[in-house]
Amino acid sequence: MASEHGYEAVIGLEVHVQLRTQSKMFCRCANRFGAEPNTLVCPLCLGYPGALPVPNRHAIDLAIELALAIGCTVSPISVFARKSYFYPDLPKGYQISQHDRPLAEAGLLPLTAHEKSVRIERLHLEEDAGKLLHEAPGGGELDGISLVDYNRCGVPLVEIVSRPDMATAAEAQDYLQTLHQVLLYTGTSDGSMEEGSLRCDANVSVRKAGETKLGTKTEVKNVNSFRNVGRAIEHEIERQIGVLETGGEIRQETRSFDADAGVTRPMRSKEDAHDYRYFPEPDLPPLVLESDRVRALAASLPELPWQKRARFVATYGLPAGDAHLLAGSRELAEYYESAVAALPNRPKQVANWVKTEVLRELKERKFTIAEALPPARLAALVGLVDAGSLSSSAGKEVFAAIWGSGEEPAAAVDRLGLAQVSDQGQVAGWIEAVLAENAGPAAQYRAGKPATFGFLVGQVMKRSGGRAEPQLVQRLLRAALEAKPAAGSAS
Numbered sequence: 084m085a086s087e088h089g090y091e092a093v094i095g096l097e098v099h100v101q102l103r104t105q106s107k108m109f110c111r112c113a114n115r116f117g118a119e120p121n122t123l124v125c126p127l128c129l130g131y132p133g134a135l136p137v138p139n140r141h142a143i144d145l146a147i148e149l150a151l152a153i154g155c156t157v158s159p160i161s162v163f164a165r166k167s168y169f170y171p172d173l174p175k176g177y178q179i180s181q182h183d184r185p186l187a188e189a190g191l192l193p194l195t196a197h198e199k200s201v202r203i204e205r206l207h208l209e210e211d212a213g214k215l216l217h218e219a220p221g222g223g224e225l226d227g228i229s230l231v232d233y234n235r236c237g238v239p240l241v242e243i244v245s246r247p248d249m250a251t252a253a254e255a256q257d258y259l260q261t262l263h264q265v266l267l268y269t270g271t272s273d274g275s276m277e278e279g280s281l282r283c284d285a286n287v288s289v290r291k292a293g294e295t296k297l298g299t300k301t302e303v304k305n306v307n308s309f310r311n312v313g314r315a316i317e318h319e320i321e322r323q324i325g326v327l328e329t330g331g332e333i334r335q336e337t338r339s340f341d342a343d344a345g346v347t348r349p350m351r352s353k354e355d356a357h358d359y360r361y362f363p364e365p366d367l368p369p370l371v372l373e374s375d376r377v378r379a380l381a382a383s384l385p386e387l388p389w390q391k392r393a394r395f396v397a398t399y400g401l402p403a404g405d406a407h408l409l410a411g412s413r414e415l416a417e418y419y420e421s422a423v424a425a426l427p428n429r430p431k432q433v434a435n436w437v438k439t440e441v442l443r444e445l446k447e448r449k450f451t452i453a454e455a456l457p458p459a460r461l462a463a464l465v466g467l468v469d470a471g472s473l474s475s476s477a478g479k480e481v482f483a484a485i486w487g488s489g490e491e492p493a494a495a496v497d498r499l500g501l502a503q504v505s506d507q508g509q510v511a512g513w514i515e516a517v518l519a520e521n522a523g524p525a526a527q528y529r530a531g532k533p534a535t536f537g538f539l540v541g542q543v544m545k546r547s548g549g550r551a552e553p554q555l556v557q558r559l560l561r562a563a564l565e566a567k568p569a570a571g572s573a574s
Contacts, residue, residue, distance in 0.1 A: 088324050088328060089291060089292050090289045090290065090291060090292060090324050090327070091250060091289065091290060091291075091292045092249075092250055092251065092287065092288070092289050092316075092320045093247045093249075093250070093287075093288050093289070093290065093297055093298065093300075094247060094249040094250065094251075094252075094254070094255050094285060094286065094287055094316060095244070095245045095246060095247035095248070095249070095285075095286045096244075096245045096249070096255060096258060096259060096283055096284070096285055096286070097242060097243070097244050097245075097283070097284040097285075097286065097302075098242070098243045098244075098245075098259065098262060098281065098282070098283050098284075099211075099240050099241075099242050099281070099282040099283075099284075100149070100240060100241050100242075100243065100266060100271070100272045100274070100280065100281055101114075101211065101238055101239070101240055101272055101273075101279065101280040101281075102142050102145045102146065102239040102240065102241065102271060102272055103145065103270060103271060103272050103273060104139055104141050104142045104145065104239055105141075106139060107128060107139065107210070107236075107237035107238055107239065108136075108138070108139050108142055108179070108208070108209075108210045108211075108237050108238065108239035108240075109127060109128075109136030109137060109138060109139065109179065109210060109237055110125050110127040110128050110134075110136070110137070110237055111125070112124060112125050112127075112128055112237065114238050114239065116275075116278045116279075116280075117278075118234055120216075120220070120230070120232040120233075120234060121232060121233050121234060122234065123234040124233050124234065124236065127237070128174075128210075128233065128236040128237035129174050129233060129236070130174035130175035130176070135366050136179060136364075136366055136367060138367065138370070139239055142208070142239035143186075143208065143370070143372075144376075144380060145239075145271045145272075146186055146187075146206065146208050146239075146241045146271075147186070147187070147372070147376075147377060147380050148269055148271055148380050148383070148384060149206065149241060149243075149265070149266070149269060149271045149272075150186060150187035150190065150206045150241075151187075151377075151380065151381050151384060152265050152268075152269050152271075152384055152387060153190040153191070153192050153203055153206070153243070153262070153265060154189075154190040154191040154192070154203065155187035155188060155189060155190035155203055155205075155206055156187060156188055156189050156190075157186065157187045157372065157377050158184065158185070158186060158187060158188070158372075159371065159372050159374070160184070160369050160370065160371050160372075161181055161184050161185055161186045161207070161208075161369065161370045161372075162181065162182075162183070162184040162363055162364075162369050162370070163179055163180070163181055163208075163363070163364040163367040163370065164179075164180055164181060164182040164183075164361045164362060164363055164364055165177040165178070165179060165180075165360075165361065165362055165363075165364050166178045166179075166180045166182070166209075166359045166361055167359055167360040167361070167362075168358075168359055170212065171213075171215060171229070171231055172212045172213035172214060172215050172231055172233075172236075173212045173213070173236075174213070174233060174236060178209060178210060178212060179209060179210045179364055179367070180207065180208070180209035180210070180242075180361075181207035181208055181209065182207075182361040183361070184369075185205045185206065185207035185208075186206055186207050186208050186241075186370070187205065187206040187207075188203075188204065188205045188206075189202075189203070189204075190202070190203030190206065191203060192245075192258065192261060192262060192265075193261070193389045194254065194257045194258060194261055195257055195260065195261045195264070195388070195389075195407065196253075196257045197253070197254055197257050199248075199254065201245050201246065201248045201249060201254075201258050202245065202246040202248050203243060203244070203245055203246070204244045204245060204246050205242075205243075205244050206241050206242070206243050206244075207241065207242055208239070208240070208241055208370075209240050209241075209242060210236070210237045210238065210239065210240065211235050211236065211237065211238040211239075211240050212235065212236060213231055213232055213233040213234070213235050213236045214231070214232045214234075214235050214279075215229050215230070215231055216229060216230040216231070216232060217229050235279070243262065245258065247286065247288075247297065252312075252313040252314075252316040252317040252320070253313060255285060255312060255313065255316050256309055256310070256312050256313040256316075259281075259283055259309055259312055260309050261388070263281060263309075264388050264411070264412075265387065265388065266281070267412060267413065268385055268387060268388060268413045269384065269385065276307055276308055276309070277307070282305050282307075283305070283306050283312055284302055284303065284304050284305065284306075285302070285303045285306065285312065285315060285316050285319070286300045286301070286302050287300060287301055287302075287303065287316055287319045287320060287323070288300040288301070288323070288333070289320060289323045289324055289327065289333075298323070298333060299332070299333040299334070299335050300333075300335065301319060301323070301333065301334070301335065301336055301337070301338050301347075302336075302337045302338065303315045303316070303319055303337075303338050303339070303340055303347055304337055304338070304339055304340075304350065305339070306340050307342070308342075311340060311342050314340070314342070314345055315340035315347060318340075318345060318346055318347055319338070319347050322346075322347065334349075334352070335352065336349050336350070336351065336352050337349075337350045337351050337352070338350055385413065388410050388411075391406075391410040391416055392406040392407055392410045393406075395409060395410060395416075398430075399423065399430035399431070399434070400430065400431060401430065401431065401434055405434050405438060408438050409434060409437060409438065412452070414451075414452045414453065415437075415452050418437065418441075418452050418455060418458050419433065419434065419437050419458075421458035421459070422436075422437065422458035422459070422461050422462045422465075423462075424458075424462075425458060425459045425462035425463070426462035426463075426465055426466050426469075429465060429466070429469055432465050432468075432469050433461070433462060433465055436461060436464075436465050436482075437461070440479060440482050441455055441456065441461065444456075444482075444483075444486060456482070456485065456486050456487075460485065460491065460492060461482075463491065463492045463493070464478060464481060464482060464485070464492040465478075467481075467492055467493065467496065471503060471505065471552060472496070472502060472503055473496055473501060473502065473503050474501075474503050474549055474550065474551075474552075474553065476549050477496075477501040477503065477549050477550065480499065480501060481495045481496055481499065481501060484499060500550075501549075501550060502550065503550055503551070503552050504547060504550045504551050504552065505552040505555055507555065507559065510543075510547070510551050510552070510555050510556060510559055511559055511563075513543050513546045513547050513551060513556075514543055514556070514559055514560050514563050515563070516546060517539060517542045517543050517546055518539070518563060518564075520542075521538075521539060521542060524538055524539055525539065525564060528564050529564060529565075536560070536561070536564075539560060539564075540553075540556055540557060540560060543556050543560060544556065
């Protein structure tokens with residue numbers, strides 16, 4: 084997409100994902116967030132001489148599952164390497180990672196909000212570094228020092244590197260949110276950006292529209308929310324265009340994002356791969372994967388978000404927007420399908436209740452989908468409304484009454500006296516009373532002003548306490564109005 088200055092952006096993302104394991108990548112220390120600093124450590128993750136790494140099989144399986152979910156080809160042989168650099172949170176002086184022979188390559192991720200798929204260059208395994216603390220525990224300034232918490236050292240990670248296929252901040256944000264959705268669908272990570280389980284670096288460059296040569300890129304590091312990923316990229320695009328428009332040159336560098344100011348700031352010059360002095364990890368042999376193991380993990384994958392959306396449209400006849408909403412999380416999709424299984428011929432009606440009443444109630448109560456009205460009872464309620472036994476407004480009243488109570492919808496309808504009235508004599512009596520009390524609007528309708536009809540319908544529904552069958556009310560009311568007025572009535 085070209086800007087008003089005739090430039091276009093080229094964006095790629097590097098995403099680090101902490102895998103959902105009980106222990107770390109190469110030792111048995113617990114993989115747990117929130118422990119007291121430096122309590123989940125051992126000689127291996129602290130880099131003591133002579134401590135030998137042993138790969139975590141479950142972490143490897145999770146990485147394979149994630150690679151397969153995003154369409155990557157898993158390599159039968161991959162190689163661990165030492166990525167050498169000095170930083171206070173890296174006690175060994177190197178990070179065990181993968182370089183020239185990664186676990187998986189050549190994937191494809193269909194975006195959720197854009198008609199586009201982003202190519203995945205590679206997915207590789209590595210271990211996490213520690214965490215520098217620039218504030219005292221509990222808050223407060225540190226006098227010119229930083230503290231190091233090594234609990235995170237050795238936590239299993241995958242790094243997912245996209246191709247530079249995104250052209251806008253919105254596409255990049257969509258990519259990250261779609262990837263997050265895949266993490267939760269597959270259960271490979273909790274995907275928490277607040278806890279650092281999902282971290283994103285954005286590579287951004289601009290070039291004149293129509294050019295094929297890439298511009299000089301900058302890397303924006305560790306942006307901490309989906310919204311801030313979009314904000315950081317938008318600012319960086321504008322900044323680079325501004326530099327080029329004034330005759331300057333873009334420096335290849337690493338930048339940070341100041342969320343309060345909404346700007347990126349320089350951190351250091353950007354390193355290239357050779358600056359890290361990669362070489363094969365001498366303490367780990369090549370990782371050899373049996374084909375049967377990969378096939379079994381592929382067979383265990385759940386239906387993925389884009390597959391589920393397509394099936395909801397094809398099988399249930401849902402509009403694309405409803406399918407996107409209901410497939411937004413695996414739990415919500417399963418809730419919806421459980422309700423449909425209990426009322427199989429009304430998938431659209433069930434969808435309407437889930438996306439409105441259920442989601443609104445969850446938001447107001449701050450509940451999870453597991454705490455919602457059981458899907459079978461929701462289906463029973465929708466069935467009553469659909470059969471005409473209960474009006475839509477009365478159905479919402481019953482919905483609120485049975486949430487969390489364990490009461491069945493039919494029992495609540497009887498208890499609250501909300502059963503819809505379809506007895507013609509009773510409805511005709513309400514209509515007669517309303518016309519007697521509203522002779523003026525009735526006369527206006529008869530005089531050719533049909534707008535008053537809706538008002539009169541509303542008065543009948545009000546008199547019935549919302550229990551009168553709406554279609555019957557309209558039919559009998561129209562017949563009464565079109566009949567010859569009684570003697571002495573207004574004309």
